[in-house]
Amino acid sequence: MSDGAKYWTKPWNPWVGCSPISPACVNCWAARDASTRMGAIAPYSTVTRLGKWTGEVAFVEKRIWEPTRWKNQRVFTCNMSDLFHELVPDEWIDQVWASMMLSPSCTFFVLTKRIERAAAYLNSPRLYSAVLHAAEKARALNPRLSKIGLSDPTHFRSAPWIWVGTTIENNQAREERLHHLARIPYPHWISMEPLLEAPDMTRADLESAEVRWVVQGGESGPDARSSDVEWFQAILNVCEAAKVPAFMKQLGAKPKALFRVRHRSGADMEEWPERLRIRQFPVFHQQKPAPVIGGS
Numbered sequence: 001m002s003d004g005a006k007y008w009t010k011p012w013n014p015w016v017g018c019s020p021i022s023p024a025c026v027n028c029w030a031a032r033d034a035s036t037r038m039g040a041i042a043p044y045s046t047v048t049r050l051g052k053w054t055g056e057v058a059f060v061e062k063r064i065w066e067p068t069r070w071k072n073q074r075v076f077t078c079n080m081s082d083l084f085h086e087l088v089p090d091e092w093i094d095q096v097w098a099s100m101m102l103s104p105s106c107t108f109f110v111l112t113k114r115i116e117r118a119a120a121y122l123n124s125p126r127l128y129s130a131v132l133h134a135a136e137k138a139r140a141l142n143p144r145l146s147k148i149g150l151s152d153p154t155h156f157r158s159a160p161w162i163w164v165g166t167t168i169e170n171n172q173a174r175e176e177r178l179h180h181l182a183r184i185p186y187p188h189w190i191s192m193e194p195l196l197e198a199p200d201m202t203r204a205d206l207e208s209a210e211v212r213w214v215v216q217g218g219e220s221g222p223d224a225r226s227s228d229v230e231w232f233q234a235i236l237n238v239c240e241a242a243k244v245p246a247f248m249k250q251l252g253a254k255p256k257a258l259f260r261v262r263h264r265s266g267a268d269m270e271e272w273p274e275r276l277r278i279r280q281f282p283v284f285h286q287q288k289p290a291p292v293i294g295g296s
């Protein structure tokens, strides 16, 4: 996550706060943003200190059912935390899952580095009754929601408007996370941001995990690590071969490139060569073709 080109229209944070778990977390954009821009305001004041997460997670109960009031939004779920953080109890996630299932006009992007827990949670035999129980609370507050049926969330077709993704910032993450993503009964996507090394990703990797969308980008911020634009090009080539839409979000604050980049996070496509200007979306569940910005 960073402050570059956005592919979502609304953030949704029923809890905030996190702790680093992988190399992508070293300069966590969310921690910096929460601490500097919102650090004096609760709930962020309780989970950040000096630009870093304290490791605590704060539940914001009043936000749980917000999406049920939204229409046709592309929602980033928990961009100020990790939905599957170790300190988050299943009961919180049950409510989030019920809220997303009760909001079928929206598309949700779930992105986690704790994909092993996500796979276990989303295949658990307890999940259906837990989500139904959570949904009762929402329906008590808003009886209109009783008209929206909920099918078993461990089945693939139960809520195709919820896209579950994981971060693949390096080759180790690819090895450790893709096979867990493959077990998840929802449409899959991956975020390769910040891309930290030359990727070994192949077409077979995307196909075996049934990845349907790839977002990639470089790191932003004062301590940004450099990404080579040829790494991005390699991923675009793999996506093209696999016929998987790709979204080239930004080159990062310090891209390794033979051309000049002035934008502070390298997100201005007009500064890029034509071959990198690819911002494609998959077809979401509403079956309306989403816009393709730049590229083919």
Ligand code: SF4
Binding pocket: 018, 019, 020, 021, 022, 024, 025, 028, 029, 030, 031, 053, 079, 080, 081, 082, 113
């Ligand atoms: S998992 Fe995400 S929010 Fe949490 S520390 Fe890492 S980058 Fe930041």
